[in-house]
Each structure stands twice: as structure tokens, then as C-alpha cells.
Amino acid sequence: MTAYKKITHKDIEFLKKICGSDRVIYGSDIHEDFSHDELAGIRRYPDVVVEVKSRDEVSAIMKYAWENNIPVTPRGQGTGLVGAAVPVKGGILLSLVRMNSILELDEDNLTLTVEPGVLLMEISKYVEAHDLFYPPDPGEKSATIGGNINTNAGGMRAVKYGVTRDFIRGLEVVLPNGNVVQMGGKIVKDSSGYSLKDLIIGSEGTLGIVTKAILRLLPLPKVAISLLVPFPTLEMAIETVPKIIKSKNIPTAIEYMERRVILNAEDYLGKKFPDATSDAYILLTFDGNTREDVEKKYENVAHICLDAGAIDVFISDTQERQESIWSARGAFLEAIKSSTTEMDECDVVVPRKNVATFIRFTREIEKDLDIRIASFGHAGDGNLHVYLLKDEMDDETYKRKLKAAFDRLYAKGEELGGHVSGEHGIGYAKREYLKATAGDDYMQLLRNIKNAFDPKNILNPDKICCD
Numbered sequence: 070m071t072a073y074k075k076i077t078h079k080d081i082e083f084l085k086k087i088c089g090s091d092r093v094i095y096g097s098d099i100h101e102d103f104s105h106d107e108l109a110g111i112r113r114y115p116d117v118v119v120e121v122k123s124r125d126e127v128s129a130i131m132k133y134a135w136e137n138n139i140p141v142t143p144r145g146q147g148t149g150l151v152g153a154a155v156p157v158k159g160g161i162l163l164s165l166v167r168m169n170s171i172l173e174l175d176e177d178n179l180t181l182t183v184e185p186g187v188l189l190m191e192i193s194k195y196v197e198a199h200d201l202f203y204p205p206d207p208g209e210k211s212a213t214i215g216g217n218i219n220t221n222a223g224g225m226r227a228v229k230y231g232v233t234r235d236f237i238r239g240l241e242v243v244l245p246n247g248n249v250v251q252m253g254g255k256i257v258k259d260s261s262g263y264s265l266k267d268l269i270i271g272s273e274g275t276l277g278i279v280t281k282a283i284l285r286l287l288p289l290p291k292v293a294i295s296l297l298v299p300f301p302t303l304e305m306a307i308e309t310v311p312k313i314i315k316s317k318n319i320p321t322a323i324e325y326m327e328r329r330v331i332l333n334a335e336d337y338l339g340k341k342f343p344d345a346t347s348d349a350y351i352l353l354t355f356d357g358n359t360r361e362d363v364e365k366k367y368e369n370v371a372h373i374c375l376d377a378g379a380i381d382v383f384i385s386d387t388q389e390r391q392e393s394i395w396s397a398r399g400a401f402l403e404a405i406k407s408s409t410t411e412m413d414e415c416d417v418v419v420p421r422k423n424v425a426t427f428i429r430f431t432r433e434i435e436k437d438l439d440i441r442i443a444s445f446g447h448a449g450d451g452n453l454h455v456y457l458l459k460d461e462m463d464d465e466t467y468k469r470k471l472k473a474a475f476d477r478l479y480a481k482g483e484e485l486g487g488h489v490s491g492e493h494g495i496g497y498a499k500r501e502y503l504k505a506t507a508g509d510d511y512m513q514l515l516r517n518i519k520n521a522f523d524p525k526n527i528l529n530p531d532k533i534c535c536d
Contacts, residue, residue: 071526073158074138076116084119084161087129092120092167102147103162104155107209110413111152111497115142115162122167124243124280131278132247134161134527141245142529143274145186145213149220150414151496153273157531165215168280171195178255179286180238185215185279192284202289204230206322207492208399215279221271223492225322225354225398228449230287232492234270241281242269245523255283268518273494274529276522290356292363293321295385297394298374299347303327306349307425309377310448313353314421316373318366323449324352324398325424330405330445334397337404342397343390347380351448352398398445402454405443411459413471413498417482418452418491430481431455440470452491479506495533503533 084093095117104114134141140160156162169186190210207224223232239253252266300306331345357363371382385391435442446453459467479502489502515534
């Protein structure tokens, strides 16, 4: 176990010298928000919070931390769900939210260069104003692009366009020792040695700190239309998804949702969903450059759904209808959260054909353990968000039931050919489940990679694979 240096007055003075007194927060001035992430299940205060504004500040702080053996935890908006940005070893919490500049739009190379603190919603708004498109679409639009990169965020458009990794051309990274490395660039192809860029993506701030990113853009689709399709049961809805994929009319998004989650969202938002009379729904979006092309795709899929037992097909072809549906879908997590006292999540991903089997299994667990479970997710790519809710249980009972449920859920995911996390990462909370399902050789490779980047284990320690 690594022995870390305790933060002293001398360390605080050094940090103030680098960043100024107004951006160094310590002691009782540290806000409670910095002790946890979005789920708040894991709490630990840092000894000091430093709000950096430049790569040079990050580099200077990391060099100092390296020389003095001080743990450093990088953090964006804190919207994660697995404790990856929680400073479990104390030390320095490096907040990157002030590094929030859009640096360059290159329309010839279709790239956007940004700092890590730029919000996802700001990126979308900026590029769409130039008739361009950044496809990754995680549910939390207030997350930073640095956080998205570090979790390889997926989101609702992954079924057609892929995940964050597919849209990162280049990265500027500060290593644990403070040195700066450029990885990738505006180039489309690259076979120049190991792909270090792709190691950083999804590394949850354990290998290096992203201080600049070059994003790949696409031309903005001119037309987008959504279908809301009610089914008598969730199983019928999900079993229709492989038929849609096989038809080759690939939607931009295929989401599944249950009536009880929709009702949570209605209560949370204070407005009605277009339809909440059925037990289950799939929500599809199609995009393209002509209305005729998009209509042909969604009409084919509508027939597939009706033949598979759908009750109806509601077409959302106006901006107002689209926003009504997708604002509710975007609020699902917060709506579920507001309906209970505490919750935790299983972010498992399984092959598409096994989604219905896994959802049926969650119903068994709900009944066997007498614990309320809410779920929704990306049926098109097999990424399920299964939330286990505490409600009125006491702490000890909830903890016991949570472990029993997670043990069974992750084992079932492995049995079905799945993995522990589809897009939210491992962080601190899910390490034991990764170890249980990945195997010793896999975990040793992860440890070897961590050691190659960070032999002192000072950068975001105790996350993903660290013992």
C-alpha cells in the first residue's frame, strides 16, 4: 500500500503560488459537493481543491505531487456514478471546470479543439450553429467533455454512431510526473505504435489528465424524427429490437422504458408524457438528409413493431413533440433519484439478443429480495441502467440486499456474454465486480498499464484496478 504525504501549510502555499489564493480551497471552505459524485454513495473530502485554468498549471501541480508523493484526483462536473472522481485518499482534488474554452473549429478537417471543462451541451450548440454535428449523446448534458472522454461515454446515439472513443482524434495529456504528451491529432489514420490515445479514453483519470481534445465532427443531419412505440409488455418491446436491427433501417437511437419510470418523470418534471397508458415502450429516432429518406426508414420499422405486437406507433415529427419525449427521457435518472431515499446502479452491457433475458432476471431479483428496481436504457446497444432503490429500508438491510442483488446481476451479465459497465465506468464502486468477472490475467494487464504510466500510484488511486 502506497504511503502518501499529508498536505501541509507549505503545500498549500505552493498551490497558491501556482494558481492564486482565490482558486485554492481548503479546510472548512471545501464544499460538500467535492466529497462525492452524482450517486453520493462514496464520500471522502480532499485536503485541498485546486481550480486550474491551464495546462501549465496542471503540469506544475503534477510535478510537485510526483516529487512529494501526494495523491491527485482529477474532476469535472462530478456527474459520474461510480465514485471515479471521489478523492478516496484525500490529497489534491484537481478541478478542471475552469478550463472551458472552445479553442478552434476546423471546418476543413471537421474537427473541434476544446479544453476538458467544456460542457457537452455547449459543444452541441456550438457545432450545430455551424451546421455540424458531434454525435456522442450521454444523458447528462451538463457533463464535461473531459469526463466523457475519461469514461468513454456512450449515450443514446451509440447504436448508429458509436461512442466517445470513435470521435476523439487527438489528446493533450499531462502525465502523473507532470510531463506533457500529445497523442493523435487531426489525422484520420494512425499506425504509429501503440494507441496511447485510446488507453487514456475510458481510463477514468488514472493514467493522465486530459488538458485538450480534438473532436471529430460530422455534417449535421437535416431531418430527425422520433417514434414512440407502446407495447403490452417490456419483454415484447425488447424482443422487437433485434428485428429492427436486422432490417438494416438503423435508427439513431433505440431506447426502452417502463411505465413506472415514465410516471416518475412526469412527477419530477410536472408535465405529461405524450402517452403513459402502456406498460412498456421503445423510443426510436431516425435522422438523415431528406425527409423522404427518413420517412421510408421509420415506416419500415413501424410495420416491424406492429407485426411484433406493438399497440400503436406515435410519430413525433415536430420540434415540440420531439422535445416533449426526449426531455422526459433525459430526466429519467433524476426522476428515479427523487422517488427514493438512496440508490445504486448496475450499468451492465450484454449482447442485444440477451437484453430481454437480463431484464426478466431483474424482475426475479426484485421479487426474491423484496427491493424496488427501476430500469431503462439503450436497447439498441445492450447497455442497461438498472437502479436498486433503498426507499424506507434501514442502512444495514439495504447494504445487504444491494450486495446480494449486485452479485447476482453481474454474474448473470457475465453468463450472458456481457461486461460490468457499458458507459459509466468502474471507478471505486464497481472494482470488485470487475475483478470477479474479468479474470486474473486481465486484471494484471490493467495493473501493468497503470504502473507504466504511474509507478508511484498518485493519480486517482484506488480506482478501476488498484489494490
